[in-house]
Amino acid sequence: MTATTSSATATAREPRAPRRGARGRAAAGPLVIRRRPRRNRRSVTLTVLTTVMLVYTLLPLAWLVINATKTQEGLFRSFGLWFDGDFALFDNIAGTFTYGGGIFTRWLLNTLLYVVVGAGGATLLATIAGYGLAKFDFPGKKAVFAVVIGAVAVPGTALAVPTFLMFSNMSLTNTPWAIIIPSLISPFGLYLMWTFASDAVPDEILESARVDGAREFQTFFRISLPLLAPGIVTVLLFTVVATWNNYFLPLIMLKDPDWYPLTLGLNSWNAQATTAGGEVIFNLVITGSLLTIVPLIAAFLLLQRYWQSGLAAGSVKG
Template sequence: MTLMVLYCVVPLFWLIVNASKSRDDLYNSFALWFTPRFSLFDNIVQVFTYNNGEFLRWFANTLLYVAVGAGGATLLAALGGYGLAKYRFPGRRLVFAVVLGALAIPGSVLAVPQFLMFSKLGLTNTPFSVIIPSLVSAFGLYLVWVYAQEAIPDELIEAARLDGAGELRIFFSISLRQLAPALITVLMFAVVATWNNYFLPLIMLSDSQWYPLTVGLSQWASASSSIGTVPIPHLVITGSLLTVLPIAAVFLYLQRYWQAGLTTGSVK
């Protein structure tokens, strides 16, 4: 446990320490401790103003991809998983096999076929090339499917139907509340995956105005090491810290609902 804590905390501590240093202090001080000159706030101002404020544009792009991509993936997983769990139709076993097969395929394997497909459709270098693949979560679909089978009694659905409720009303008014712990889990994983998505935007986007934070900071780091450019490692490190903080806050915020939902009804 101690080794795991060190593995997680030391890089974060290094990031915080070095984000508080100026460019000169990065090379002239101990990497795991602060310097007398605290430059964190100056670095933050420089990050937001560097190159006409493109960091803020990348931040807005990332929020767009997360809101639409992760939110849409959670909704589609809820609809699909609930339908597979509570409805009987021909081809249901085939869908189950396809979902399990999709879970075993790494996302990087599908990146090139996705790029070729979106290129044929003329959607590369647009937000849709990042958002549309993010809407599909095989893990989320499978998780909701398994959870809905046990969490939503068939008798509850039948009682709602006898009372005259339609299928959509049953789902949104009754079933969706029962699925809350599973949906929070799917949402957490989808938000983290979309926020940290690097490879897909890298191959899909060529215009920097649509970059997410991951690709944008990577371009800053690459430009800093190029010949004839001004190194900005302090801005890359500070930008990385600013990128980590929102997703950590969201994860911790959603986690309490996840834990509360899983323990509801466990003690009588």
């Protein structure tokens, strides 16, 4: 009897073999699955296309920088994509600002005037109108949307002749207003701010501000305007580039060289080579073109962080 009990006790104390299956794995501990790190896929086609686009974009800029360092004679005796023996960049810059009695400075100031008043006013109007169309309901809103979309689809050159006839009847041609007033209208900027304000400014924030007794102007300037900063910068850059590079409208509106922007003034310098008795100053034209794009590059670099914050704001949702 005693031997039987001892053998039973010993049998009960013997460890059991682990069972296969889910319970057995749970008793043995958590199952660790090691995943291999994913390797970044490299697309040869995408790399080639990116390289081609990079070369296509930077090659004209490199040509402009290189040839701005050459004299008038050096432009014709050297290879276009390499430097000449005479480094004349600073002489060309000085000659650009002094040639023709310093008319290049006048053209630069005219361009700044058109950009500050025209592009700045277009951005302000697009911001206010886009915010109002996005956050307020009123009769005829769909008709306004159709008009805005239609205005975006119409090219500016198609409106050049009607605009000239209208301003001619008002005796505004050959004046700065002939460039500033048309620049105040930006259908694409209005549409961009309309779509951006619809998502960037939550309706709950506006309702909370109204419940607290804030007026619409206070709500717009204190709450909505900071949220619209990335969209405002985007519209500002588009309108600044469009106004800065505007050529066709000043060509048909202006006759007085004192009101020329940089685009029209540099073209008049370039046209001297084809006129009888005109002075050939290709080196000054190239240097002036280089000086013309420097402010645009600086504006893009300084305002780049606002663009990046706007793209990141739309990628994360609460």
